[in-house]
Amino acid sequence: MTGLVIVGHGTRSAAGVEQFAALVERVRRRGDLGDVEGGFIELSRPPLTDAVGALVARGHRALVALPLVLTGAGHGKGDIPAAMAREQQRHPGLSYRYGRPLGPHPLLHDALEQRIDAALTGASTAGADAGTGLSGADAGTKLSGADRAGTWVALIGRGSTDPDANAEVAKVARLLWEGRGYAGVEPGFISLAQPSVPAVLERLRRLGARRIVVAPYFLFAGVLPDRIVAQSAEFAAAHPDLDVRVAEVIGDCDALADLVRERYAEALGGDIRMNCDTCAYRVLMPGFADKVGRPQRPHDHPDDPVDHHHHHGHDHHHDHDHGSVAVVGGGPGPDDLITVRGRALLDAADVVVVDRLAPQGLLAGLRPDVLVVDAAKVPRGPSMAQETINAALVSHAKAGRRVVRLKGGDPYVFGRGHEEVQACTAAGVPVTVVPGVSSALAAPALAGVPVTHRGVAHDVTVVSGHLPPGHPDSLVDWAALARARGTVVLLMAVDTIAKIASVLIEHGRAPQTPVLAVQDAGLPEQRSVSARLDEIGASAAREGIRPPAVFVVGPVVALPTTGPTV
CATH class of the missing domain: 3.30.950.10 (Tetrapyrrole methylase, C-terminal domain)
Structure with a gap:
């Protein structure tokens, strides 16, 4: 049979790595998918290259590579295919069929429903601890229709710079609400996208919620699910009149193994129903112009002996939030002479580092939460040193933010734009240049x-x-x-x-x-x-x-x- 390599992103959480390994073993024990291995593209052992190498060593020259991700964001669309392309270079003659992401799928919705109900009743789902009650409210032993009718759910996804992936979380929230009797289900995100966990909880409170279950839309334990628990606890402490509980992650379970089997069969049959109509890497989406045509590049795993310029160590500060820098030419001065792509990047920015000669009127149209950094160089006046500007670009991007370096004119015409590109490249920060109309x-x-x-x-x-x-x-x-x-x-x-x-x-x-x-x-x-x-x-x-x-x-x-x- 065609070998199966299950590909995970990786996590700093030992519990998350154990849950991934347990799922791989659960799938392997079933014996109906042939030879099975699992590996990560970064952060955790074993690396993908070891998993592929083990299958190749056992005689496999054709594989199914299944991305163990919930949504089709950057990891599933770019990082994992690029990593598999690198494996093909290492193993001449190796071919693979690529599976689609896991969600949205009824099996996942049912698993989420079970986790939410367990948080309400205080019961434990198979192979995992019970949900976390944060308010001290009494938990029943049997769920009734009234319990669900009085419960609001905050479905919290990872958050992405891919709008299609974020929209999918909203879709899952709606599907989870339909027919299950909850008072309502609202989507939110723990990183990179809005609304945040506190924002969703505050919205539900204003809608009249008195009991809320926060449901992490995550496969396994990790840094971000832990952050969901912490932020939910903080909100609950500030609102003692609310009953706030946090459900478990989906975790290693039979439903997830069933879904892996289904995706494996789809890949073998050539049935890959991925949505390309709203893919930010193919279609210009407002605020995401930097993604169109972006090349696929693999992550650098610390245990992968590839000759790379930098790599992610196990003890590094990777926050799952991949920031970037766009050096954008704002044109000669008028707000409407910036390029369409430059304006789209501004609309998506988390941080804008702005020059004195950049179109100042564009700043008024930024979202209220955007951080604006004044990098003005005033003739015979105060100036920010170029080294300080470079450091600000790198530090904000490494913190997972989308940074726009907004300059007057064209960044490569007496704009020191390439100095900033070199600084970002040296620091391992993804950077793009958007030309502007030079004065x-x-x-x-x-x-x-x-x-x-x-x-x-x-x-x-x-x-x-x-x-x-x-x-x-x-x-x-x-x-x-x-x-x-x-x-x-x-x-x-x-x-x-x-x-x-x-x-x-x-x-x-x-x-x-x-x-x-x-x-x-x-x-x-x-x-x-x-x-x-x-x-x-x-x-x-x-x-x-x-x-x-x-x-x-x-x-x-x-x-x-x-x-x-x-």
Whole structure:
């Protein structure tokens, strides 16, 4: 028969590892699924590579890989397939069929119902302890219809950055409510998604609940189920009039083994009914634009001898919450000139680290719980050191948060964006870059000036003017720029424009070359000052040109225009 490898995510909880091993053994003892092994993609022993290696050593060249996960989120869609692809590289000729996630399924709903009823009666489910009563309320020995009718259930899932997985928890909550006689079932999450455990409990309290069973939608014990218990206990202590109880996790049981068998048979028969219509990795979902087309990458297990840049040790602080950083260009200033993808990432962000020149109006549209970190670098004023910014990005992402580094213009055009990408990569933090509309091109356009034009300018050079000509740290060949015939766009040059103009003229640029200074491009206070190259320094000073301003040098400035564009 085709070998079966049951793949778990992994946990720091010894009880959770034992429950996983017990389920694998329960499935193995049944004897009707052939050869069975189980392994984890991270955190726990045995690693997946050992499980696959054991099956291969016993002659298997075709396997079923079954993800032991409740919802089709990142672990099931990306991490486990990537890990199996790595095993195929290690074992040439190995093939596998991939099973679908376990839920939602009536067997799981029935198991949840049993755990909830056990919490109400004080009974113990098979092979596990009784549910946790937090209020000290008396527990009956037999459940009646009135008991259920007076009970509200808070179904608490893991939480994910995959909206489809979160929606599935809400679906399970509704299916659990239908026909079972509970007063109501409300979904919530312990990490990465809202509503939180306290928020769900408060909602139920306001709806009039007097008895609540918190039902963890988890397979096995772990850090997050423990956190559900702690947060529920804290809420119960603050509301002594409520009867709050916590049910057990699903755990090792016959129903779960039955479901593993069913998923195994489906995989062998090619019956994989996964939902792709709302998969964030295939479809642009609001707030999750960073996921579309993201490559599958395996986790690095500490006991997997792969040559990786970093790995998760057994004693590390992995919190099951995989954060990320998106370095986003916000455009030249107006709120509506950010890209669609950049706006979607902002909508999904937990933390926004923002520059002074980023579109400030976008901050008003963030969720109330989003942390905004001011990383402004004010000329001749207070500034956050780049090293401090890098550290903030990494620390927030490692805490499981979705971080957006919001910059003005394009992050790779004098924006130090790649420095931040390098810092995240070195720390093992997933990072993506979203280009923005650079003010080097937008400011001239918004002032009605093209930087190139047929028969006038066939090239454009964008130059940082923050260091004046002659400065020992300057990398600009000003003499070569002076000899060029095309357009020169100067950024960060308000303080140095007079010196730059003088050096350009000294090396051959015509004194009468037209120059345009554009300040606050795209904003209501946008204004422009035009002058000859030999007069622009004095004109800019006289007119009070201040940052942010862009200087455009070249014959394109003299082209007829209808005025500033909007």
